[in-house]
Amino acid sequence: xxxxxxxxxxxxxxxxxxxxxxxxxxxxxxxxxxxxxxxxxxxxxxxxxxxxxxxxxxxxxxxxxxxxxxxxxxxxxxxxxxxxxxxxxxxxxxxxxxxxxxxxxxxxxxxxxxxxxxxxxxxxxxxxxxxxxxxxxxxxxxxxxxxxxxxxxxxxxxxxxxxxxxxxxxxxxxxxxxxxxxxxxxxxxxxxxxxxxxxxxxxxxxxxxxxxxxxxxxxxxxxxxxxxxxxxxxxxxxxxxxxxxxxxxxxxxxxxxxxxxxxxxxxxxxxxxxxxxxxxxxxxxxxxxxxxxxxxxxxxxxxxxxxxxxxxxxxxxxxxxxxxxxxxxxxxxxxxxxxxxxxxxxxxxxxxxx
Ligand SMILES: NC(=O)c1ccc[n+]([C@@H]2O[C@H](COP(=O)([O-])OP(=O)(O)OC[C@H]3O[C@@H](n4cnc5c(N)ncnc54)[C@H](OP(=O)(O)O)[C@@H]3O)[C@@H](O)[C@H]2O)c1
Numbered sequence: 242x243x244x245x246x247x248x249x250x251x252x253x254x255x256x257x258x259x260x261x262x263x264x265x266x267x268x269x270x271x272x273x274x275x276x277x278x279x280x281x282x283x284x285x286x287x288x289x290x291x292x293x294x295x296x297x298x299x300x301x302x303x304x305x306x307x308x309x310x311x312x313x314x315x316x317x318x319x320x321x322x323x324x325x326x327x328x329x330x331x332x333x334x335x336x337x338x339x340x341x342x343x344x345x346x347x348x349x350x351x352x353x354x355x356x357x358x359x360x361x362x363x364x365x366x367x368x369x370x371x372x373x374x375x376x377x378x379x380x381x382x383x384x385x386x387x388x389x390x391x392x393x394x395x396x397x398x399x400x401x402x403x404x405x406x407x408x409x410x411x412x413x414x415x416x417x418x419x420x421x422x423x424x425x426x427x428x429x430x431x432x433x434x435x436x437x438x439x440x441x442x443x444x445x446x447x448x449x450x451x452x453x454x455x456x457x458x459x460x461x462x463x464x465x466x467x468x469x470x471x472x473x474x475x476x477x478x479x480x481x482x483x484x485x486x487x488x489x490x491x492x493x494x495x496x497x498x499x500x501x502x503x504x505x506x507x508x509x510x511x512x513x514x515x516x517x518x519x520x521x522x523x524x525x526x527x528x529x530x531x532x533x534x535x536x537x538x539x540x541x542x543x544x545x546x547x548x549x550x551x552x553x554x555x556x557x558x559x560x561x562x563x564x565x566x567x568x569x570x571x572x573x574x575x576x577x578x579x580x581x582x583x584x585x586x587x588x589x590x591x592x593x594x595x
Contacts, residue, residue: 242578243271244308246570247331249322251275251286251296254406255313255336258563264289268567269574276302277314304329308578309570312336313562327365332573334367334566341368341460348463350375351568352510353382357464358572367569372561373397373453373475373484374460379534379560380488380553383508385465388496388547392470394489395457399442400480400525403557404429412479430477439477451475483525484557492547498539501549505536510560515539528554532564 246263250256256277263273275286275294284296299318304310304326312319312326313336323333323340340346347357348368361367370378381390401408408429415435418425425433432439443452450473458471506513512533514523522537534555542548555561 242308242574243269244570244574244578245272245274245306246270247274247276247302247304247307247310247326249276249299249302249310249326250313250315250318250336251294252277252281252284253313254402254409254558255562256311257286258558259311259313259566260286260288260294262559262563262567264292266567266571268571274302274307278318304331307331309334309573311566311570313566323366332361332365332367332578334369334569334573336369336562336566338371338456340364340366341370341456342463343368348460349569350378350464350565351572352379352508354464355572358569359577361573361577367573369562369566369569370460370464371453371456372403372557373399373473373486374457374464375561375565376484376534376553376555376557377457377486377488378461378465379508379510379555380505380536380551381461381465381469381490383504383511384490384492384496384501384549385469387494387500387504389493390466390469390490391493392472392491393461394472395474396487397442397453397457397473397475398438398478398480398485398487398525399453399475400483400557401429401434401477402482403484403561404442404477408434409481412481416479434477434479436479438479440474442475442477480525482529482556482558483527483554484561485525486553487550488553489542489550490548491542491545492549495547496549498541498549502539505539510534511536513537513539522552523554525554528556530559531556532559534560 275296277296279298281296285293310326310331310333316337316339319337320339345363347360401412411429453475454473457473523535538552542550
């Protein structure tokens with residue numbers, strides 16, 4: 242099957258990365274259409290090295306004939322237009338938070354729960370998890386298989402690109418303003434982000450945690466194991482691309498550093514870079530533009546019986562968003578759509594949506 246693909250949110254951080262990854266991986270698309278808001282009608286976006294696509298307006302876009310729609314236009318926009326795309330016959334892979342916790346929408350990280358993709362038939366929608374959840378569960382999966390994860394305490398160091406392109410501009414402009422002694426403008430973040438760290442991502446919840454922290458807990462349970470306890474502190478840092486996480490894990494069963502390292506080395510999507518010397522670990526700046534989830538600083542947590550601490554880094558726009566979505570699309574085609582062909586898949590998605 243060679244699908245027709247629409248990338249919705251194509252002018253944004255995630256959408257642009259999706260177009261670049263589709264081209265890079267030689268995704269077997271018959272046709273790719275770039276879609277964004279009315280503001281971007283006619284804007285040109287790159288599709289690979291040589292091709293340029295002209296952006297179409299989502300409000301007026303007809304999804305009939307589109308097989309797979311990769312959505313990243315923000316939660317409120319996906320809420321309205323993803324069901325419309327399904328109604329028109331497309332299967333939606335959505336990067337926003339809107340559908341993630343709905344019980345009949347699979348939430349998928351291909352290295353962790355690829356089997357869940359088959360549940361797309363229920364609503365015609367597959368959700369892509371939050372960027373900080375994705376890289377953490379990729380690293381936890383082989384360790385969970387080895388010794389069963391009981392509890393995770395994580396502190397994140399999240400780059401500004403995770404908040405969209407305007408947030409990247411804000412870091413750049415504030416940094417510049419500081420150097421030239423201009424007043425600092427603050428719109429995307431609640432406090433100055435240049436030369437600072439902000440322990441606040443997304444809105445506050447009633448229990449004092451933020452929604453980003455809540456997402457890491459509930460999404461990890463939905464993807465990996467409903468029994469895992471997660472305590473997260475999510476922090477925005479003045480880095481353009483690449484999220485880092487200090488992850489401390491308590492296991493049910495004994496686990497050694499050597500066993501953990503061996504399991505992580507074998508696991509798909511992970512690169513272990515862990516030398517206990519200067520430069521023997523990966524930082525966000527080095528992970529930017531890469532596909533792997535990097536694991537460094539593997540060591541014992543001697544404060545509990547079975548504990549390990551890790552440093553986990555990934556490109557939030559690639560594995561944390563666009564790459565994960567494209568990998569889902571590849572599995573969807575390979576394992577679910579190929580035999581039945583395009584028409585069959587679309588009828589199934591639409592038929593089960595009601
Ligand atoms: N960045 C990450 O690391 C990351 C990771 C996982 C998930 N996500 C999620 O992905 C979504 C997009 O993130 P982003 O970083 O790409 O944001 P972004 O850089 O701000 O881009 C937003 C995109 O959405 C489009 N859009 C906004 N309002 C629209 C509307 N009414 N109709 C059609 N298109 C509209 C924009 O089009 P215009 O240019 O026309 O305004 C643009 O293409 C968010 O929900 C975010 O939470 C992001």
